[in-house]
Amino acid sequence: MSRTVLQVEGLTKSFGGLKAVQDVGFEVREGQIKALIGPNGAGKTTIFNAITNVLRADAGSVLFDDRELLGLASHQIAKLGIARTFQTTRLFDHMTVLENVMVGRHIRGHTNMLTAALRIFGAGAEEREARNVAMQTLEQAGLAHLAARHGAELPIGQRRLVEVARALASGPKLLLMDEPAAGLNMRETEQMGEIINDIRDGGVTVLLVEHDMSLVMEISDEILVLDRGAVIAEGPPSEVRADERVLAAYLGQEVSD
Ligand SMILES: Nc1ncnc2c1ncn2[C@@H]1O[C@H](COP(=O)(O)OP(=O)(O)O)[C@@H](O)[C@H]1O
Numbered sequence: 001m002s003r004t005v006l007q008v009e010g011l012t013k014s015f016g017g018l019k020a021v022q023d024v025g026f027e028v029r030e031g032q033i034k035a036l037i038g039p040n041g042a043g044k045t046t047i048f049n050a051i052t053n054v055l056r057a058d059a060g061s062v063l064f065d066d067r068e069l070l071g072l073a074s075h076q077i078a079k080l081g082i083a084r085t086f087q088t089t090r091l092f093d094h095m096t097v098l099e100n101v102m103v104g105r106h107i108r109g110h111t112n113m114l115t116a117a118l119r120i121f122g123a124g125a126e127e128r129e130a131r132n133v134a135m136q137t138l139e140q141a142g143l144a145h146l147a148a149r150h151g152a153e154l155p156i157g158q159r160r161l162v163e164v165a166r167a168l169a170s171g172p173k174l175l176l177m178d179e180p181a182a183g184l185n186m187r188e189t190e191q192m193g194e195i196i197n198d199i200r201d202g203g204v205t206v207l208l209v210e211h212d213m214s215l216v217m218e219i220s221d222e223i224l225v226l227d228r229g230a231v232i233a234e235g236p237p238s239e240v241r242a243d244e245r246v247l248a249a250y251l252g253q254e255v256s257d
């Protein structure tokens with residue numbers, strides 16, 4: 001069995017009286033596509049936010065390559081080799097696609113996306129390096145033809161692809177994807193599935209939050225199911241899809257989704 005890349009233990013986060021994430025533990029092994037699923041409000045995004053220290057966890061431990069992440073700044077976490085995409089895409093509307101992806105390359109050295117964006121342009125050799133890597137990443141993703149377009153011009157399907165390219169431009173070992181197929185049609189969702197498979201085949205481990213069950217069942221090696229902040233099931237797709245507790249959790253929220 002391949003080695004553990006990410007080990008989460010006892011992760012806990014409350015918002016006032018709401019226990020959004022309660023004592024969650026799981027591991028992600030190298031080369032896996034591991035999915036994190038559960039009804040709306042189950043705590044999936046909060047787990048991503050805690051891992052990347054966008055939000056400070058109340059308790060727990062997150063080891064990445066045996067190194068504790070909790071307490072590190074987001075840019076330090078990026079530098080160690082973790083990138084993420086967001087449930088709501090975060091492209092800069094007034095920058096070109098190429099520039100948006102360059103910002104992703106530059107994030108390694110800076111506190112956040114905005115300082116990365118402000119510092120990169122006009123920085124000589126650093127800018128040239130970022131430009132080359134960004135162009136290569138766009139070519140690999142089949143998006144080179146969009147390089148000069150502005151973020152604001154892109155339909156959701158292309159925004160999601162550019163967001164993935166931006167995350168990849170930092171050269172991560174682990175990619176956290178938060179609902180990459182949200183808003184995509186069936187064909188675009190299939191394409192996203194192929195891209196996620198390609199990313200894994202390229203040597204990047206993937207932790208995926210996704211609502212589209214056919215996508216999750218098709219591409220995941222293992223699935224962790226959350227309900228109201230707690231883990232209710234974990235296993236390969238064939239086991240999880242037949243689990244009574246999982247079915248019950250999903251039945252309860254048909255209307256809200
Ligand atoms: N920053 C926040 N402040 C207050 N409550 C939050 C915040 N982020 C998430 N929550 C709440 O925590 C719960 C889990 O949210 P979230 O992690 O976004 O769920 P999921 O991604 O599984 O849909 C929800 O009840 C949500 O309203």
Ligand SMILES: [Mg+2]
Pocket residue numbers: 044045046087
């Ligand atoms: Mg979410």
